[in-house]
Amino acid sequence: MTRFMDVHHGMQGITAEQLQQGHDATAAVEAEEGVHFEHAWADPESGTVYCLSEGPSPEAVRRAHERGGGPRPDEIHAVPLMV
Amino acid sequence: MTRFMDVHHGMQGITAEQLQQGHDATAAVEAEEGVHFEHAWADPESGTVYCLSEGPSPEAVRRAHERGGGPRPDEIHAVPLMV
Numbered sequence: 176m177t178r179f180m181d182v183h184h185g186m187q188g189i190t191a192e193q194l195q196q197g198h199d200a201t202a203a204v205e206a207e208e209g210v211h212f213e214h215a216w217a218d219p220e221s222g223t224v225y226c227l228s229e230g231p232s233p234e235a236v237r238r239a240h241e242r243g244g245g246p247r248p249d250e251i252h253a254v255p256l257m258v
Numbered sequence: 259m260t261r262f263m264d265v266h267h268g269m270q271g272i273t274a275e276q277l278q279q280g281h282d283a284t285a286a287v288e289a290e291e292g293v294h295f296e297h298a299w300a301d302p303e304s305g306t307v308y309c310l311s312e313g314p315s316p317e318a319v320r321r322a323h324e325r326g327g328g329p330r331p332d333e334i335h336a337v338p339l340m341v
Contacts, residue, residue, distance in 0.1 A: 180299055180308055191339050198341040216263055216310070216337035223335050225263055225308065227299070252306050254299035256274050258281040 176209075176229045177255060179236050181248035187222035194224070201243035210239040227254075259292075259312045260338060262319050264331035270305035277307070284326035293322040310337075 194217050201212050210230035217224045226248070230236050233251040240248060277300050284295050293313035300307045309331070313319050316334040323331060 178299065180301070180306075189339065194339045195341050215341050216261065217339035218263070218335040218337050219339065221335055223263075223337075225337070252301040252304055254301050254306075254308070256272065256277045256300035256302065258278050258298050 176231065177253050178257065179228050179230060179233060180252050180254045181226045181228070181236055181240075182250040182252075183224040183226075183246055184249045185222050186217065186224050186246070187219065189217050189219050189222070189224065197243070197245045201239055201245060204242040205239045207242065208235040208239040210235050212239070259314065260336050261340065262311050262313060262316060263335050263337045264309045264311070264319055264323075265333040265335075266307040266309075266329055267332045268305050269300065269307050269329070270302065272300050272302050272305070272307065280326070280328045284322055284328060287325040288322045290325065291318040291322040293318050295322070 198215055210228055212228045215226045228236055236251055293311055295311045298309045311319055319334055
């Protein structure tokens with residue numbers, strides 16, 4: 176399992192409710208891809224959302240977003256180092 | 259206090275030891291700026307580092323990096339929403 180940080184752009188105006196709904200929607204399907212979304216953080220002003228997950232591959236992280244009905248990440252980075 | 263995600267680019271090849279040293283260096287001075295760095299994640303391949311912190315302003319987050327001798331963040335985003 177690898178940890179990933181994925182980034183969404185263009186989410187200006189996202190609300191706490193929308194972020195929670197997106198998290199819940201992916202949580203409902205993430206197991207099908209072997210992915211677990213740990214946290215997400217959003218900047219409504221710049222429209223940036225960061226999602227921290229663990230999973231087998233970037234493709235699995237992308238598919239988990241798609242199955243949850245959420246927007247496709249614009250970037251997905253493996254982040255093997257953490258402090 | 260606001261939560262911030264700052265991003266560094268161009269850190270290709272960063273090691274676990276370098277990430278830990280950077281975190282320790284900012285931890286030693288962060289209180290002077292009222293900032294606390296919670297976590298950092300690094301992708302050595304793309305050279306991207308994400309730092310999650312709490313602090314009074316983006317300027318304080320920038321100064322805490324500088325006082326710690328670390329590289330200046332390329333982006334600093336307030337992330338008031340979190341799940």
